Amino acid sequence: MANDPIELHIMKKIFNAEKLFFRIGELSSMTGVSTRQLRYWEQKNYIHSIQRDDEQSARVFHFKEYARVSGIKYFLDQGYSLQAAVKQVNQYIDVSHFLHKFVKEGIKTVKTSNNTCEIDLGWLDEAKTQHLYARLEDEKFKYYVE
DNA sequence: GTTCTAACA
């Protein structure tokens, strides 16, 4: 981690935002979903928050819940019922877990120079003899092994 | 000022 190039360092920070929490008012204004709805959805077990034992036992929502709430809101606006919207979001969450894991663990190093970006995608084979690289050339990714 | 629960519209 300490030897990561700056681009990867920042990217890992973004994809490791585990310490971001919001209170219900913030989440509401961020997503356009009313606090009443958020409480109701939580009661229905569509979203989750953690109780804080200090202060006035106010809810705190994890950063990941922002993505979930935004997703539900999106499908709701598309005309889905609440239940159907949640189902849709759950499928997308599965994909995002994969993407999260891929970016966090699948990308080893990123090198950038003037107009090119090169990504080390890790070992190509089990024996670990070849690396797979992706390079951005003319807005297109070219893959090669070394 | 914000959040909580509960209740009524």
Next chain:
DNA sequence: TGTTAGTA
């Protein structure tokens, strides 16, 4: 779901 009441 919105809104309002009475709290903490």
